[in-house]
Amino acid sequence: MATALSTDLYEITMAAGYVAAGITGRASFELSVRSLPANRSYLIAAGLEPALEYLEDLAFTPAQIKYLRSLPALRNVPSEFFDETLPSLRFTGDVWAMPEGTPVFPHEPLIRVTAPLVEAQLVETTLLSTLSFQTSVASRAARIVDAADGRPVFEFGARRAHGTDAGLFAARGAYVGGCGGTSMVEAGYRYGVPLTGTMAHSWVMCFDTETEAYERYMDLYGSQAVLLIDTYDSATAVDRIARAGLRPGAVRIDSGDLLTESQSVRSRLNAVGLAETSIFVSGDLDETRIAGLVGADAPIDGFGVGNALSTVSDAPALGAVYKLVEIERKGEARPTLKLSHGKTTYPGRKQVWRFANSHGIYTHDVIHLADDEGSGEGHRLLDRVMVDGQRSRIAPMLNSVQTTTRAQLNRLPAALRDMQQGEQYPVHRSQNLERLMTELSDTLRGAGE
Amino acid sequence: MATALSTDLYEITMAAGYVAAGITGRASFELSVRSLPANRSYLIAAGLEPALEYLEDLAFTPAQIKYLRSLPALRNVPSEFFDETLPSLRFTGDVWAMPEGTPVFPHEPLIRVTAPLVEAQLVETTLLSTLSFQTSVASRAARIVDAADGRPVFEFGARRAHGTDAGLFAARGAYVGGCGGTSMVEAGYRYGVPLTGTMAHSWVMCFDTETEAYERYMDLYGSQAVLLIDTYDSATAVDRIARAGLRPGAVRIDSGDLLTESQSVRSRLNAVGLAETSIFVSGDLDETRIAGLVGADAPIDGFGVGNALSTVSDAPALGAVYKLVEIERKGEARPTLKLSHGKTTYPGRKQVWRFANSHGIYTHDVIHLADDEGSGEGHRLLDRVMVDGQRSRIAPMLNSVQTTTRAQLNRLPAALRDMQQGEQYPVHRSQNLERLMTELSDTLRGAGE
Numbered sequence: 001m002a003t004a005l006s007t008d009l010y011e012i013t014m015a016a017g018y019v020a021a022g023i024t025g026r027a028s029f030e031l032s033v034r035s036l037p038a039n040r041s042y043l044i045a046a047g048l049e050p051a052l053e054y055l056e057d058l059a060f061t062p063a064q065i066k067y068l069r070s071l072p073a074l075r076n077v078p079s080e081f082f083d084e085t086l087p088s089l090r091f092t093g094d095v096w097a098m099p100e101g102t103p104v105f106p107h108e109p110l111i112r113v114t115a116p117l118v119e120a121q122l123v124e125t126t127l128l129s130t131l132s133f134q135t136s137v138a139s140r141a142a143r144i145v146d147a148a149d150g151r152p153v154f155e156f157g158a159r160r161a162h163g164t165d166a167g168l169f170a171a172r173g174a175y176v177g178g179c180g181g182t183s184m185v186e187a188g189y190r191y192g193v194p195l196t197g198t199m200a201h202s203w204v205m206c207f208d209t210e211t212e213a214y215e216r217y218m219d220l221y222g223s224q225a226v227l228l229i230d231t232y233d234s235a236t237a238v239d240r241i242a243r244a245g246l247r248p249g250a251v252r253i254d255s256g257d258l259l260t261e262s263q264s265v266r267s268r269l270n271a272v273g274l275a276e277t278s279i280f281v282s283g284d285l286d287e288t289r290i291a292g293l294v295g296a297d298a299p300i301d302g303f304g305v306g307n308a309l310s311t312v313s314d315a316p317a318l319g320a321v322y323k324l325v326e327i328e329r330k331g332e333a334r335p336t337l338k339l340s341h342g343k344t345t346y347p348g349r350k351q352v353w354r355f356a357n358s359h360g361i362y363t364h365d366v367i368h369l370a371d372d373e374g375s376g377e378g379h380r381l382l383d384r385v386m387v388d389g390q391r392s393r394i395a396p397m398l399n400s401v402q403t404t405t406r407a408q409l410n411r412l413p414a415a416l417r418d419m420q421q422g423e424q425y426p427v428h429r430s431q432n433l434e435r436l437m438t439e440l441s442d443t444l445r446g447a448g449e
Numbered sequence: 450m451a452t453a454l455s456t457d458l459y460e461i462t463m464a465a466g467y468v469a470a471g472i473t474g475r476a477s478f479e480l481s482v483r484s485l486p487a488n489r490s491y492l493i494a495a496g497l498e499p500a501l502e503y504l505e506d507l508a509f510t511p512a513q514i515k516y517l518r519s520l521p522a523l524r525n526v527p528s529e530f531f532d533e534t535l536p537s538l539r540f541t542g543d544v545w546a547m548p549e550g551t552p553v554f555p556h557e558p559l560i561r562v563t564a565p566l567v568e569a570q571l572v573e574t575t576l577l578s579t580l581s582f583q584t585s586v587a588s589r590a591a592r593i594v595d596a597a598d599g600r601p602v603f604e605f606g607a608r609r610a611h612g613t614d615a616g617l618f619a620a621r622g623a624y625v626g627g628c629g630g631t632s633m634v635e636a637g638y639r640y641g642v643p644l645t646g647t648m649a650h651s652w653v654m655c656f657d658t659e660t661e662a663y664e665r666y667m668d669l670y671g672s673q674a675v676l677l678i679d680t681y682d683s684a685t686a687v688d689r690i691a692r693a694g695l696r697p698g699a700v701r702i703d704s705g706d707l708l709t710e711s712q713s714v715r716s717r718l719n720a721v722g723l724a725e726t727s728i729f730v731s732g733d734l735d736e737t738r739i740a741g742l743v744g745a746d747a748p749i750d751g752f753g754v755g756n757a758l759s760t761v762s763d764a765p766a767l768g769a770v771y772k773l774v775e776i777e778r779k780g781e782a783r784p785t786l787k788l789s790h791g792k793t794t795y796p797g798r799k800q801v802w803r804f805a806n807s808h809g810i811y812t813h814d815v816i817h818l819a820d821d822e823g824s825g826e827g828h829r830l831l832d833r834v835m836v837d838g839q840r841s842r843i844a845p846m847l848n849s850v851q852t853t854t855r856a857q858l859n860r861l862p863a864a865l866r867d868m869q870q871g872e873q874y875p876v877h878r879s880q881n882l883e884r885l886m887t888e889l890s891d892t893l894r895g896a897g898e
Contacts (some may be wrong), residue, residue, distance in 0.1 A: 002613040007648030008605070008632040013670065021665040023655055067638045073646065076669055121651060125633075128608035129616055156457070159577035160766045163614030164451040167578055170611070183457040184574075189516045197458030197522065202570060202773040205785040206472055216470040220525055221462065230789045232893055256790035304623035307766035316765035317609045317756035324651040336654040340679045444681055 001165065002126040004060045004089075005067075011125060012068060015118045016077040018386050019085050025328030027117040028349045030109035031127060032323075033135075037178075037315030041416045041423055044142050044405055045098040045110050046176040047134030047169065049395045052386055054126055055091040058119075062087075091119050096370075098352075099396070100138075100176055100403035102381060103412055105427045108352045108367060110135065110320075111251075112382060115389075117327065124322045131322040133166065135171035136312040141177025142409060144305055145416055147287040149294050152180040152302045156282060157310025170310035175308055176401050179309070180302075192398055198226035198252045198280065198304075205231060211240045218246055226250040234265055242272035248354035250278040250301065258283065259298045266299035280304065286313070287419060325349055337440055346433060347440050353378035362411050364426035372432055453509045454516075458573040461517060464567045468534050474777030475542075476566040477798045479558035480576060481772075486585075486764030490865045490872055492592050493854055494547045494559050495625040496583030496618065498844045502562065504540040507568075510534075539823075543817075544835035548845070549625055549800075550587075550853035551830060552861055554876045557801045557816060559584065559769075561831060564838075566776065566865040573771045583622035585761040589736075590626025591858060593754055594868055596736040598743050601629040601751045603645050605731060606759025608656065619703055619759035625850050628758070629751075638771055641847055647675035647701045647729065647753075654680065660689045669696055675699040675729055683714055686820040691721035699727040700804065708747045710822065715748035723803050729753065735762070736868060774798055786889055795882060796889050802827035809858050812874035818882055 018024065019041035033043060060068075066272040068074060069082045093115020104110055110131055113120050145153050158167030164186070171187030181194035200216060207213035210232060218225050227248045229237035234253060241248065251269070253261050258281045269277050281293075282304035289304055307313050322337050323345040335347035346367075353366045353374035365381075368374050386392055396404075415423035429437075467473065482492060509517075517523060518531045542564020553559055559580055562569050594602050604623035607616030613635070620636030630643035637644040648666055656662035659681060667674050676697045678686035684703060690697065700718070702710050709732045718726050730742075731753035739752055756762050773785050774792040784796035793814075802815045804822030814830075817823050836842055845853075864872035878886075 003635060005635040005638050006607070006613045006616065007634055008607055009634055009637075009644045010632065010648055012634060013646055014648060014652050017652065017666055018655070020669055021656075027651075027655070029651070035781050064638065064788050068634075071644060073639070073644060073670070073673065076671065121649075124649075125608045125616070126613065129610050129612055132609065133611045133615075158455070159455055159574045159769075159771075160581065161578050162582045162611040162760070162765075163578055163618045164455045164575065165612030165614040166582075167455065167574070168612070183459065185456055185458055185461060185517075186452060188458075188520070189454050189513065195458045195520060195522060197462055199459055199463060200570075200573075201787045201789070202476075202478070203463050205773050205787060206467070206476070206566065206778075207470075208778070217466055220466050220469055222523070222525065224522065231787045233788070236894075237473065254789065255792045287508040311760075311765040312474070313765050316611075316760040316762050320608075322608075326656050327655050329655075329657070333540065338654060338680045339652045339682070340650070340703065343704045 002054045003064070004058055005064050007122055007125040009073065010094060011122045013073065016074065016081045018117050018121070019081055020078060020384050023117055023329070024113055025117060027324060027328065028112060028114040028119045028326040029120050029124070029322050030325050030350060031105070031111045031320060032109050033106050034319040034321060035106050036102055037318065039314055040139060042103045042139070042412060042425060043103065043135055044138040044177055045102045045104045045135055046100050046138035046173045047131040048097050048100045048111070048385065050169070050172070051111070051127055051130045052095065052315040052391055054130065055095070055123060055386065056389065056391065058091045058123065058131040060086045062361070071215060085118070089119065090389060091115060091123065092389040093119055093386070094384065094388070096382040098381050098384045099383060099404065101401045101408055103408050105365065105425050107346070107427060108365065108428045109350055109382065112349060114349070128320055128322050129168070132318040134169050134176070136315065136318045137170050137173030137309055138177035138405070140312050141174040141179050141309055142405065143325070144287045144290060144308065145178035145293065147291040147419065148303055151294070151300065153178070154302065154304050155179045155184070155309045156304040157306035160307035161310040167310060168331050172398070174309045175398060176405055178402060178405060199228050201231045204228060210237060211244050214241055214246055215244055218248060219255060223247060223249045228252045228254060229265070230255050234261060235268055238272065239266060242274060244433065247274065248277055250280045252282060254281045255432045259293055262298045262300050278302065282306070291419060335436060335440060337437065337444065339444065340440060346429070346437055348433065348436055350433070352381040354381055356411065360411055361413060364428060366428045366430055367433060368430040369432050369436065374429060451503045451575045452513070452580070453507055454513050456571055458522065460571045460573055462522065464571055464837060465523065465530045467566050467570070468530055469527060472566055472778070474566060475563055476569045476773060476777070477561060477563040477775040478569050478771050479774050479799060480560045480574070480580060480769060481558050482553070482555050483768040483770060484555050486767065487546065488763055490586060491554065491588070491861060491874065492584055493554045493587040493626055494551045494553045494584055495549050495587035496580040496621045497546050497549045497560070497834065499583070499618070499621070500560070500576055500579045500841055501544065504544070504572060504835065505838065505840065507540045507572065509535045509538060521735060529841065534567070538568065539838060540564065541574065541838040542568055542835070543833065543837070545831040546834045547830050548832060548853065550850045550857055552857050554814065554874050556795070557814065558799055558831065561798060563798070577769055579618070581767040583618050583625070583765045585764065586619050586622030586758055586783050587626035587854070589761050590623040590628050590758055591854065592736045592868065593739060594627035596743065596868065597752055598747065600743070603751065604628045604631040604633070604758045605753040606755035607633040609756035610759040621847070623758045624847060625854055627851060627854060648677050650680045653677060659686060660693050663690055663695055664693055667697065672698045675701050677703060678703045678714070679704050683710060684717055687714060687717045687721065691723060696723065696818060697726055699729045701731060703731045703732045706849050707749070708742055708745050711747045711749050715815040731755070740868060772786060780848065784885060784889060786886065786893065788890060788893065795878070795886055797882065797885055799882070801830040803830055805860065809860055810862060813877060815877045815879055816882060817879040818885065821879060821881055
């Protein structure tokens, strides 16, 4: 998991620079997504609790500080930084965030951090990687679960994930997005994600006969066993199961054309008196393939999804940014922005207001300055979740987050969940925010003159 | 980093099943890639040392065992498994592997594990995620470094990576593949990857004027400072740098059209007497964009690459598999295979032999059974790297691995490094291996009859 060194070198060089320049006021940064990836019309916020855990635990060890002191890049940094700043550094700030499971759109802050500048700056890298990846996974999981149209989907992608944290976070994000569970044991241990599993081809290959492999597995796991039937030949495997008098809860098919394979396996199971045995499939599945199988009425009872979830294969990087929006200088809070080509940011601490019609369906959002009141019947999306570096409310159980996700998805306009259409949800900015942007842009283009 | 629970549930259910069924002989698994991702004509092996570190440290804690015992899925597992097998479980096997930095092709084992079945099975998930991801990153880094044609490339993608391990592994893999360094501090601390960094827009935004921001940074970092010039307007920023009498080692441009921006910044720098100041660029770069900039003679001295490396954005999942190839049963080693549609595996422990022409350029590989002698002048690619669970040789320094990578790439046929062509490197299988495959397939189709 993340340590204090899970950061970019420039966060450290800037931190040392802020201290040397005496810029120690509180700063506010907001994390948001610049644009939706292809094939997405909404995102589902996820990853908040692991991010808050990182903030609560942030501290440099003596060995880490010794290493930093040895870096040529930091050779001119005053020793006070290594002797005083870093050893005592903890995250002491406030955090506002969208609850996990909230649908979120570009430019809306998922999280806002207000803390002494050095702290708020240092945590950029890990906040971005933690929140972006889980949000990406939860968002894709929501689409995949929609495509499965009521059949359970399980996340099986740890082996394809980008290392151990990635497998763990993928399992967590997929569960937030609606998956029934994961194969990744650590995600059960650490986050309470329900665990599920079948058997690998190696199990079948270790025994003298396929029949013996199935018998020995069912000795131990009984009817909850999911027998993998495609090691040699699926049809033969079903016959062997029947001939041995086994009644597995399910069989799994992991290769071939899953539509025709599932149809022939279903007929064969029914023919041998195993009509109660379900069919579970896996193998390079994503929302498009699942929608195809479901649309063709494939006799499939559940799906195992790997890299489509654990690497978010169609959109592996979310263009999230963490931008300074306000800085306290000489006792005064000043909104900030940048004007870089195509990467302009809006100044000031913000709050997102969401509005619904009389049926409870969301109609649009408005991004306001945080201290302004939103007009009308909307509600605020960002809650205060951390005060002075401590979580200020009990973390919700992950299964209730999953329930929230489903309830929130049901309030989105139907066109947003249609996988073919790419309808855009309306997100406006308040007049006050637009006015501040205009005023400040004019001033800052002249900065330094 | 990986723990004993960084595995799929079925590895645990199978492990318990092997113990219950008394299948405790030694098994050999091989990890290989099924096919090359699009846009690749070779892969660079990477990730071995972190994988071996995981194997050496593998152990279940009492809390982890208590958790496993509580799982409904394991309720019928005999308590001996929790009381004896898991507490004493360590990895005691032998490992053969391609050295990091070796070019590798589909079907060639990157690593072969021979260990008591339970151990060899349990480590599947983490070996796959550790080796696949770093191999993916190193392979893309090699292409990107080729595209930059001598200009240094730095990996800056930790914030886009899929969590902390992913950022760390991306930095390591990118360095193996030829990058000059990384921004990810933990990768310097843990693996000795050279660190590099510039400044963020937030640095510029925190000061009253852009000029003051640059002056304060150079106070601390002198001419090694890389000043980010696109927060407000690049041309104005260069003028401010000159007017303040600053002489930064480099400036960075992070937005806009990098060709025209770099050209106008270069002229402006030269015009104000800063001809020695280099130009460094970043912002959604990959091998195609870099090749375009280099081809257009853009006055760029170095590249920072983010998600193209840290998420391997064009091929985020490598189709690697870890397959049982031999199992000891009743005192006898038996080769194994699976016949699943499109996912057939070859039986037996293997060794890869690589052959070169008289100029030292590699011509083809032959996959032999491990105990067979390769014919002719080829050399073996898999070395023994672990004996009885302990590393059997000193791990090479990572900078020497990078040197190996470059030297190996220079021995590949030139067409393989041409980014447009997709030439295929010849990989053959020995007659003995093909013969074993044929014999065993016939036998196994009848398994269980």
